[in-house]
Amino acid sequence: MIQIIGIRGIPIVREGDDLAKLICEAARRQGTPLMDGDILVVSHIVVSRAEGRVVDLRDVEPSPFARAVAKFYEKEPELVEVVLREAKSIVRMGDGHIITETRHGIVCANSGVDKSNVPGEHCVALLPEDPDASARRLRRRIKELTGRDVAVIISDTYGRPLREGEVNLAIGVAGIAPIRDRRGEKDLFGYVLRVKRTAIADELASAAELVIGQADEAIPAAIIRGYKYPKSETATARELIRERHKDLFI
Amino acid sequence: MIQIIGIRGIPIVREGDDLAKLICEAARRQGTPLMDGDILVVSHIVVSRAEGRVVDLRDVEPSPFARAVAKFYEKEPELVEVVLREAKSIVRMGDGHIITETRHGIVCANSGVDKSNVPGEHCVALLPEDPDASARRLRRRIKELTGRDVAVIISDTYGRPLREGEVNLAIGVAGIAPIRDRRGEKDLFGYVLRVKRTAIADELASAAELVIGQADEAIPAAIIRGYKYPKSETATARELIRERHKDLFI
Numbered sequence: 445m446i447q448i449i450g451i452r453g454i455p456i457v458r459e460g461d462d463l464a465k466l467i468c469e470a471a472r473r474q475g476t477p478l479m480d481g482d483i484l485v486v487s488h489i490v491v492s493r494a495e496g497r498v499v500d501l502r503d504v505e506p507s508p509f510a511r512a513v514a515k516f517y518e519k520e521p522e523l524v525e526v527v528l529r530e531a532k533s534i535v536r537m538g539d540g541h542i543i544t545e546t547r548h549g550i551v552c553a554n555s556g557v558d559k560s561n562v563p564g565e566h567c568v569a570l571l572p573e574d575p576d577a578s579a580r581r582l583r584r585r586i587k588e589l590t591g592r593d594v595a596v597i598i599s600d601t602y603g604r605p606l607r608e609g610e611v612n613l614a615i616g617v618a619g620i621a622p623i624r625d626r627r628g629e630k631d632l633f634g635y636v637l638r639v640k641r642t643a644i645a646d647e648l649a650s651a652a653e654l655v656i657g658q659a660d661e662a663i664p665a666a667i668i669r670g671y672k673y674p675k676s677e678t679a680t681a682r683e684l685i686r687e688r689h690k691d692l693f694i
Numbered sequence: 695m696i697q698i699i700g701i702r703g704i705p706i707v708r709e710g711d712d713l714a715k716l717i718c719e720a721a722r723r724q725g726t727p728l729m730d731g732d733i734l735v736v737s738h739i740v741v742s743r744a745e746g747r748v749v750d751l752r753d754v755e756p757s758p759f760a761r762a763v764a765k766f767y768e769k770e771p772e773l774v775e776v777v778l779r780e781a782k783s784i785v786r787m788g789d790g791h792i793i794t795e796t797r798h799g800i801v802c803a804n805s806g807v808d809k810s811n812v813p814g815e816h817c818v819a820l821l822p823e824d825p826d827a828s829a830r831r832l833r834r835r836i837k838e839l840t841g842r843d844v845a846v847i848i849s850d851t852y853g854r855p856l857r858e859g860e861v862n863l864a865i866g867v868a869g870i871a872p873i874r875d876r877r878g879e880k881d882l883f884g885y886v887l888r889v890k891r892t893a894i895a896d897e898l899a900s901a902a903e904l905v906i907g908q909a910d911e912a913i914p915a916a917i918i919r920g921y922k923y924p925k926s927e928t929a930t931a932r933e934l935i936r937e938r939h940k941d942l943f944i
Contacts, residue, residue, distance in 0.1 A: 446904055448696040456882075536942050543942050551856050551943065560881040560890075601890075605855040605943035606801050607863070608936045609873040609893025611900070623859040624907075631810040632706075632912055640810075640851075642907055643859025650861070651901035654696055654921050657874075657892055662882055671904050686858045692786050692793050693801065693855035 446670040449476050450655035450663040456563065457664070459496035464585035467665050476667060478586060480593045483668040485652035488600040488615060489561045490664040491578050492569040499526055501566045513537065523557070523568065530555035530570055546571060549685045550615065552602050561664075572598065575616025576680040583618040595619035595673060598681075599649035599656070605693065612653035614645035614681050621676040622646070622684050643684055644673060696920040699726050700905035700913040706813065707914070709746035714835035717915050726917060728836060730843045733918040735902035738850040738865060739811045740914040741828050742819040749776055751816045763787065773807070773818065780805035780820055796821060799935045800865065802852050811914075822848065825866025826930040833868040845870035845923060848931075849899035849906070855943065862903035864895035864931050871926040872896070872934050893934055894923060 453470045457463060467484065471477050478484065492498065506514065506521035510528055514521035517540055524542070528534075531544035535551055544555045548571065556571040572578040579596040586594050598616035603609075614622055622645035629637050652666040703720045707713060717734065721727050728734065742748065756764065756771035760778055764771035767790055774792070778784075781794035785801055794805045798821065806821040822828040829846040836844050848866035853859075864872055872895030879887050902916040 445700075446698040446901075448698070448901070450695075538942055541942055560885050560887055561883065562885075563883050601892075603943075604893075605941055606936055606938065607893060607896065608934050609891045609896070611893050611897050613857070626907075633811065633813050635810050635812075637810055641859045642851075642903070643854075643857060643861050644904070646857065646859070647861050647900040647903055650897040651696075651698070651904060653892065653897055654894070654901065657876075684858050686856055688856070691855055692788055692791055693853075 446651075446668060448651055448655050449667040449669060451476075451665045451667065452663055454490070454662060454664055456662075457490040457493045459494065459498070461494045462585070463490060463494040464582045465589060467582075468586060468589050471667065478590055478592045478594050478667065479669065481669075481672075482592070483595045483597060483620065483648055483671060483673060484582070484586070485597045485599050485649055485656070485666050485668060486582065487656050487664045488556075488571060488575065488598050489558060489569055491572050491575070491582075491598055492558075493562070495572055495578065497570040497572060498562060498564075498567050499570060500564065501526070501568060513542070517542070523554075526568060526570070527555045527557050530557060545688075548575065548615065549682060550602075551688070556600060571600065571615065576618065576682070577616075579616040579618035579681075593619070595675070597645055597649055597652075599652060601653070601657075612649040612656070614649045614684060617645050617679055617681045619675060619677065620645060621674040621679045622681055624674055645681065646684060696901075696918060698901055698905050699917040699919065701726075701915045701917065702913055704740070704912060704914055706912075707740040707743045709744065709748070711744045712835070713740060713744040714832045715839060717832075718836060718839050721917065728840055728842045728844050728917065729919065731919075731922075732842070733845045733847060733870065733898055733921060733923060734832070734836070735847045735849050735899055735906070735916050735918060736832065737906050737914045738806075738821060738825065738848050739808060739819055741822050741825070741832075741848055742808075743812070745822055745828065747820040747822060748812060748814075748817050749820060750814065751776070751818060763792070767792070773804075776818060776820070777805045777807050780807060795938075798825065798865065799932060800852075801938070806850060821850065821865065826868065826932070827866075829866040829868035843869070845925070847895055847899055847902075849902060851903070851907075862899040862906070864899045864934060867895050867929055867931045869925060869927065870895060871924040871929045872931055874924055895931065896934060
């Protein structure tokens with residue numbers, strides 16, 4: 445059996461906070477301290493806040509291009525400016541959305557710039573600068589604080605090509621291989637699997653969203669317990685990103 | 695807390711089997727009988743087998759077009775023929791893969807035709823004819839057998855545009871709204887969410903894959919317990935499919 449345990453009671457996270465400590469303490473307080481083999485899924489928004497990746501739109505000077513785009517799509521020019529700064533390229537614009545490729549290689553709306561769950565009316569959160577590094581820091585700090593060997597996944601909410609609705613995906617990982625390569629394994633009837641590479645980090649992020657994704661409650665992190673995952677000290681969430689020119693779907 | 699409970703000990707499913715009964719009995723035998731409010735996620739492969747959606751490739755006569763495609767891509771002509779019959783349209787071919795749109799509107803490799811977990815060396819499984827109807831039948835039969843009100847999701851494994859690795863997605867639902875519409879809800883700081891429509895049926899399918907996706911063990915179904923889902927008697931998994939012409943990503 446696998447358990448998904450939401451971590452309640454994490455205080456509002458501010459720049460410079462020791463996020464790993466806040467998470468460990470809250471998990472202990474609710475009677476579910478982190479254990480060896482746990483996977484900790486953390487919503488990127490608290491990571492971004494702890495790392496100071498919050499921008500006050502009143503401090504942003506939009507470029508003429510950002511102003512033109514904003515006017516056309518009826519958006520705030522300052523927000524568009526931030527979205528463009530976070531983008532490596534613009535994939536498409538239309539229907540009120542700006543689809544970009546972030547510097548991390550993620551193709552998503554608005555470069556992942558987020559207005560929800562950020563304190564301050566004029567503030568937006570950016571994605572962490574390097575979500576894999578953020579995950580590794582959290583993992584290391586948890587080990588220091590508790591002695592426990594915990595895998596960390598940083599998650600964010602994304603729309604998807606061809607499917608309606610958003611799901612949570614992994615944007616940073618530490619201690620876990622994001623893809624379980626099962627090619628060569630045999631199925632129930634002895635047939636050797638040829639194409640099975642399961643994106644377990646995305647599935648774990650989606651599973652955690654079932655407890656994290658409650659707007660009315662502050663549950664920015666969840667423990668997934670009882671899942672035997674392939675360990676890795678070198679894996680990164682970039683392995684989950686398919687290069688666009690290799691994509692047969694698009 | 696949410697629990698994901700794999701159902702072990704379901705016998706090899708054959709055409710005409712009462713799948714709901716096999717699942718209920720196996721769940722009871724292992725001490726986790728189905729309960730009101732549970733979500734039962736069932737891998738499509740056992741549904742297809744119970745419904746007789748298995749084709750012996752030796753009985754298939756490939757068309758000249760299927761033969762030409764098969765030759766070019768070094769595939770079995772009979773398999774290509776079945777893939778083409780299951781397709782509403784061909785989206786792309788290349789790199790050894792045939793990407794099609796199934797009659798259900800799902801864009802995927804090989805029209806979802808599956809060689810693994812099918813008994814018989816020459817046999818392949820097709821997707822259920824109408825996975826929502828299959829889910830409704832399972833839900834109704836479980837109610838008859840146990841009196842329990844259980845939501846049902848039928849899942850399958852899919853590759854995704856822009857991401858590496860496969861995840862499980864919902865192809866049929868019963869008793870549950872596949873998308874949780876959270877627009878209008880307020881976040882932690884009073885900001886009203888404007889774009890949040892969570893594809894919970896896909897997230898639940900992905901969560902269940904963490905116990906279902908073990909090739910060495912026969913776990914074709916899982917119970918997800920403790921997740922409060924929006925109920926619906928009329929919802930279908932087609933709500934999860936975005937029409938291609940509306941897609942900004944592709």
